[in-house]
Amino acid sequence: MKFANRTDWALAPNQLSLILQELQSRGIPVLDLTISNPTVCGLGFPEDRIRAALRAAENGIYRPDPRGLLSAREAVCRYYANLGIAVTPQQIFLTSSTSEAYSFVFRLLADPGDRVLFPKPSYPLFDFLSGINDVDLGYYPLTYHDRWQIDFAQLAANYAPDAKALVVVNPNNPTGNYVYETELRQLNAFCKSCAIALISDEVFFDYPLTDQRAGVSLAGNEECLTFVLSGISKILAMPQMKLSWILVNGPQALVQEACAKLEVIADTYLSVGAPAQTALPQWFSLQSEIQSVILNRIRANFTRLREITAGSDIKLLNAQGGWYAVLRLPYGTDEEARVLKLLKEQRVFVHPGYFFEMDAFPAIVVSLLVPEKELDSGMRKLLVLI
Numbered sequence: 001m002k003f004a005n006r007t008d009w010a011l012a013p014n015q016l017s018l019i020l021q022e023l024q025s026r027g028i029p030v031l032d033l034t035i036s037n038p039t040v041c042g043l044g045f046p047e048d049r050i051r052a053a054l055r056a057a058e059n060g061i062y063r064p065d066p067r068g069l070l071s072a073r074e075a076v077c078r079y080y081a082n083l084g085i086a087v088t089p090q091q092i093f094l095t096s097s098t099s100e101a102y103s104f105v106f107r108l109l110a111d112p113g114d115r116v117l118f119p120k121p122s123y124p125l126f127d128f129l130s131g132i133n134d135v136d137l138g139y140y141p142l143t144y145h146d147r148w149q150i151d152f153a154q155l156a157a158n159y160a161p162d163a164k165a166l167v168v169v170n171p172n173n174p175t176g177n178y179v180y181e182t183e184l185r186q187l188n189a190f191c192k193s194c195a196i197a198l199i200s201d202e203v204f205f206d207y208p209l210t211d212q213r214a215g216v217s218l219a220g221n222e223e224c225l226t227f228v229l230s231g232i233s234k235i236l237a238m239p240q241m242k243l244s245w246i247l248v249n250g251p252q253a254l255v256q257e258a259c260a261k262l263e264v265i266a267d268t269y270l271s272v273g274a275p276a277q278t279a280l281p282q283w284f285s286l287q288s289e290i291q292s293v294i295l296n297r298i299r300a301n302f303t304r305l306r307e308i309t310a311g312s313d314i315k316l317l318n319a320q321g322g323w324y325a326v327l328r329l330p331y332g333t334d335e336e337a338r339v340l341k342l343l344k345e346q347r348v349f350v351h352p353g354y355f356f357e358m359d360a361f362p363a364i365v366v367s368l369l370v371p372e373k374e375l376d377s378g379m380r381k382l383l384v385l386i
């Protein structure tokens, strides 16, 4: 039996996972500084109220709508209204996850072999999302000069005419840079001139690391066809409830055509369950409570990382938002060897930079959701070793 070429993945676990599995199987505790599942980070969410919202009587009736229940889409509109952005329920498609939202948009925009441009460094799932959807993965670089930013010169130089869309992650995982207003102007000019769509993944948009958010949302962007993807896995820290959305913006005629076609894709799957949709308005009423717990954790951890690394050979790179921190190791360090040694000898697990296609310098990535004490103790062990 020959399976599809797109499934030719290297499935053997890497050395890091093998060591981790071995330690776990021997019951040896590991300080996991990569943990970013918000439901297991001891954040103390209002779980009773989260569960209570699932008991709506309407859940017994099936009312299929390719875009999702109107009451849920109206709740998403109110979320954007709170950000000062007016959108209508007609622009919104609910999906079961942000990853599924990517699939729908790729299916809409790209034929097999067409290219979608992703930021580099970025989130490893893109490799799989593009492959599973028969999309060719292209990269444009982010470079670091006091903050990460889009390298427009290289983007233009590496652009190939088979590109159909450009993805921004706003703020990016793991580099934490938002799309700045000046960058949005350049992105719009670029995408207009090449007639390609913009896709903005804004799952971390509500998590700025300072009170003043550095970037802008692409919701409401009128300049070119723009798909904003977001969802409650991060915004409400409920990845287990499986509810995300696509917001379609841009020139009216293009939006209408895109929505008509997306409707067929969404209607084919009708993938979002009724309970999550009926619960969404109530869950949004918990937004500020949930987000403030997370903001406290990620900001305290970011400040702590700065204090712990001050005066050491490790540099905490500036970030403006999101749930991750990038720590640059001294030039010439063998990043993978250090990460393996840290796990084997100190029982501390961090992600190596190459995991995120970060190849300009050696680095490690840690999650800012890790309970403060664990981050502190893991970082101290790391500093001894580097």
Ligand SMILES: Cc1ncc(COP(=O)(O)O)c(C=O)c1O
Binding pocket: 097, 098, 099, 100, 123, 169, 172, 173, 201, 203, 231, 232, 233, 234, 239, 244
């Ligand atoms: C930037 C980014 N986008 C999307 C996702 C996937 O989100 P979901 O769980 O809603 O599919 C993740 C998951 O970590 C992410 O980091």
